Amino acid sequence: MSGKGVAAGLALLFLLTACTGQTPPRAEAVRATEAGTSACAHPPRGTDPGPQTPVTIDVVEQAYLCILAYHYSGATLDARSLLLAGFAAFTQELNRAGHDLPEATMPALGGDRAADWAAFEAAYRRVTGRLPDDGELREKLAAATLRAVVAALGDNHARWAPGRRPPPGYYDGDQYGLGLRTSLRAQVGENPGVALPPLFVTAVLGGAAEKAGLRPGDVIASIDGSAPFIGGQVTSAAIAALYPQYPQADPVRLQVRREGSSRTVTLKPGLFQPDPDAVRPVTAKVLDDDVAYVRLGGFGPDAADRVLKEIARLRAGRTLTGLVLDLRGNGGGSPNEVNRLLGGFAHGEVTAYLCRVDGTCDTMRTDDTVPLVGLPLVVLIDRGCASACEHFGSVVKDLRLGTLVGTRTAGAMPGPAEPYLLGNNTVLTLPSRRHLAPGREVIDRIGVAPHHHVPPAAKDAAAGRDAALAKALTLLRG
């Protein structure tokens, strides 16, 4: 969280509380949905939500109604699929807590959204009414149910996660975890088919990984005794264990191979100060005296202007012959920043279509107020290039603005998500429109394939070689 973001957010804390309406009574909310509106709304702009309160079945209901009102598929989906997923997760959580009950059976659903919710809620309350008076258990059950309802959409950008308090002793810029990045990301479980062996360290940021002497290129052969791949399939839970989040604090044991020798290290998750260069969102340098290299870690606020300023700065006093824009690991951000940056490479073009379920579409366009950069462009992409990053990559490809080098992108671009504030001051994000690239192809789940496939390799990481960048420079020379 950004520094003065916090301070400034605090400024309006109680204003927001004063402004946030209470959840309307249930019956009213259902009627409201039938009338085409919903119990949820965008959080007031520029403010922090008030203090988070526990998830209750009423909050789950609000999320259900919110999805039906605002999600892309809300008008057409069989709402029973959401309730079924929610109830399944509810029973699993009951079982996990050692409280499974004979009453925990799925009620009959007839297909009427309001009546089905009422039946679902009655069944839910009947079960929870028989549980011990344990606030933590109730919260866990409701949260698991809500998470499952949202996950049932199968939409990467439909998300709900309660906010987390930072670990004690946290300072702005600190990270929590083992202090490493690997060739597989924590979310690999969402799209396990993309994972290829071997699993290896790509960066050491600090913390336990640094203390244990790990280095890029180290191959991870096991995680807490689990192989990262079994029968060629990734072991998602083992990969997730590499990226613990506070308060997860159990040490993680890794078997690591380097140059034929193997050793075991035990890494304790904790706060660490990452190497500032590794986490800086925008970095720039000149390569071979005449190629500008700019790495952009995300399409956050001002991202486009920062990249354009860096290019201008590198250009001062020298003639550039090309530009490498490194978007590997760029997790996305604002489509406005994408359109603005694209304005440096094309004018008067459509960059995306945003289409509703009824087939009507809006268009997004290049920001033509940006002067054209006028340099041959190579963009580096990988599986970590997601969402807004893929928006950018797809336009470069479809409009032939440059060459893509690296590996296929994440395929995580259902459509731009919007936030909705729930009654317990948590935020649900939902896309209401589907994103299509300029050629009207779907990016979500598919990703954007590079022109030149240059996969990362453990031996390159160990040697500090960047094969994709080398290819980019060759192309610009060619």
Add this chain to the structure above:
Amino acid sequence: MRHAIRSRPMPRGMLAVGVMVLAAACAAPAPPRTVAATSSPSPTGPPVLPAPAGPHRVGSTTLHLKDASRPDPWVPEVKARELMVTLWYPTEARTGKPAPYMSARESELTLKGKRITGVPYDLLSRTRTNAFAGAEPAGRALPLVVLSPGFTMPRGTLTALAEGLAAAGYVVAGIDHTHENHATTFPDGRVAECVACDSDTDPGFGTKVVGVRAADVSFVLDRLTGPGARWQGLIDRTKIAMVGQSIGGASAVAAMLADRRVRAGVDMDGTTYARIPKKDGLARPLLFLGSAGHRPGGRDGSWERDWKLLTGWKRWLVLPGADHQSFTDVPLFGDALGARAPGGTPAARSVEITRTYVRAFLDRHLRGEPQPLLDEPSPRYPEVEHCALKGCA
């Protein structure tokens, strides 16, 4: 990694907009206006700063200082760090030209930077101050208070506090940390804009800012108390404190850790960033003065983290009815901008409370005068709560 668009808690430039627009849009209960009416302007008139309680009259002047020992941290191509500083001090002058609040161009860039429309862009520059421009200072060996404003805010936005302290016999140095606000004008007319605004959502940004400001403060102290100082003997170099709002307050903690000359500090509602050494702690006096969001157990945990590491005199005061900007001049512009003062505490009252408590702290720690006001809740200021880790009273 979250692929969805992340909503930022508070984009830069939203501060005043958020405060003013929201206050209007949400129809929060109207604060009592009777107190504010005595010193706030009419909706159409220029803003007026409440007259300080005295006993001294106040003079003010500006300094242009250039630190050639380091490049500008925000524009590394510029090989020196240039700063504009305003000094406020007691004077015996009885007449004089009122000191300008800020230039018309600075007012325009500040309002535009905060996306405030519908008022004349020179509005802030017409604010009436209580200091005589360029008057001769009076006194010797006076204690010095460094003021550091919030991010994007020019130093002028702490003028009400500065005049109050100068009238009480302090020399006050308000620093514009160049490129960390929307407009700083140098004597040759160049205007530095908010370069730091480009990176204000980066991880570690707050940490960088407080480090930059600590260096700015050490340099300014060198110039104000060193051999080249403009008025020899005016300042007692053993009696220096720092007071700031928001990231300026966080910078007070950073400056104390970096420079032993800063003997005491006040952080007005600023989330803190500097790492206080766990082993030694920070033994010099520190006052946290916050709004509701900075209560123990609130959303920002930085004061709780630091509280445990403060080993000297310390207080944690909270005004639940205050707003992030209540400790600055911003609420005084509420009427001028046609919006209500945020937070429920009337503008004149928040100025009085800020002046009173900050002065009490400085009198206690730079002048060694006992201040019972700081030791327990006061019936004169029932708005102010005394807090500790467990809660507030």
